[in-house]
Amino acid sequence: MQAATSRPFAERQPVQTVAIAGGKGGVGKSNVAINLAVAMGSSGHEVLLVDGDLELGNVDRLLNLRPRHNLKHVFSGARQLEELVLAGPKGVSVIPSDSGALEMARLSQIEHAGLIGLFSELPTDADTLIVDIATGLSESVLSFCRAAREVIVVVVDEPTALQDAFATIRVLHEHCQVRRFRVVANKTDSSRHGLDLYASLTQMTDRHLDVLLDFCGSIPFDPQLKQAVCQQQAVVEAFPRSPAALAFRKLSGRVARWPQPQTPCGHIEFFVERLIQADASTR
Numbered sequence: 001m002q003a004a005t006s007r008p009f010a011e012r013q014p015v016q017t018v019a020i021a022g023g024k025g026g027v028g029k030s031n032v033a034i035n036l037a038v039a040m041g042s043s044g045h046e047v048l049l050v051d052g053d054l055e056l057g058n059v060d061r062l063l064n065l066r067p068r069h070n071l072k073h074v075f076s077g078a079r080q081l082e083e084l085v086l087a088g089p090k091g092v093s094v095i096p097s098d099s100g101a102l103e104m105a106r107l108s109q110i111e112h113a114g115l116i117g118l119f120s121e122l123p124t125d126a127d128t129l130i131v132d133i134a135t136g137l138s139e140s141v142l143s144f145c146r147a148a149r150e151v152i153v154v155v156v157d158e159p160t161a162l163q164d165a166f167a168t169i170r171v172l173h174e175h176c177q178v179r180r181f182r183v184v185a186n187k188t189d190s191s192r193h194g195l196d197l198y199a200s201l202t203q204m205t206d207r208h209l210d211v212l213l214d215f216c217g218s219i220p221f222d223p224q225l226k227q228a229v230c231q232q233q234a235v236v237e238a239f240p241r242s243p244a245a246l247a248f249r250k251l252s253g254r255v256a257r258w259p260q261p262q263t264p265c266g267h268i269e270f271f272v273e274r275l276i277q278a279d280a281s282t283r
Contacts (some may be wrong), residue, residue, distance in 0.1 A: 005161035015271040019148035023164030027134045028186040038234040039252035041090035048126040053134040054104035057097025064232035067096040077134040112143035120273040146176040147269045194218025
């Protein structure tokens with residue numbers, strides 16, 4: 001994804017932007033983000049994967065990448081955003097974050113908005129942006145979810161995970177005006193198990209919130225996924241016929257069919273200049 005091979009700005013198409021949220025830690029959010037990106041990359045999509053955990057980023061380690069610079073260097077002014085882009089598996093481009101960068105926890109809403117704005121200047125032909133956001137409800141979580149068109153919430157079969165997923169949905173709805181959430185059930189025993197988790201979360205939101213939950217499928221518990229993590233690979237690449245890999249490919253096909261954004265939302269969002277250009281061209 002080098003600037004020299006990118007198309008002129010006027011020819012670039014709008015980008016589907018997806019934030020992967022999880023509420024609590026341990027639900028497998030980063031694995032969902034990585035494997036969704038690699039599955040889409042292997043099917044011909046130009047994917048940009050961003051480690052949105054500004055304080056405890058780990059996408060580079062999960063993919064055995066060796067970044068020399070990360071988002072901390074962009075905020076310090078030492079590097080440009082395009083200098084961070086790493087070549088990942090199956091053509092996926094990766095923007096790494098730092099791990100243990102306490103100063104990144106103190107960024108203001110304006111500073112987050114500045115980072116999001118930099119993506120409009122990034123010389124890339126990406127058609128899909130996937131952001132692996134942090135756990136919890138920090139300012140970075142709110143900013144990245146507000147700036148993305150789609151939010152995937154990853155849930156597992158634990159009472160605290162469901163409660164935290166509901167809390168995340170409530171806060172994103174009330175503070176970021178997100179109304180539609182895509183739900184992925186992770187570490188499931190069966191497709192029925194995934195549907196039951198979705199039903200439990202829907203019951204919670206129906207009682208308290210005016211939001212739409214869209215079930216996007218289940219990722220089965222799969223020992224080969226853990227083995228792929230130990231090998232620092234996406235399971236889609238390491239074990240392409242494993243149950244988890246097949247489920248991620250099915251999820252990627254579903255995401256690829258989501259309507260592409262064509263007009264700006266009226267607030268700060270990723271690649272907004274492309275949306276402005278697309279909107280103007282239809283008038």
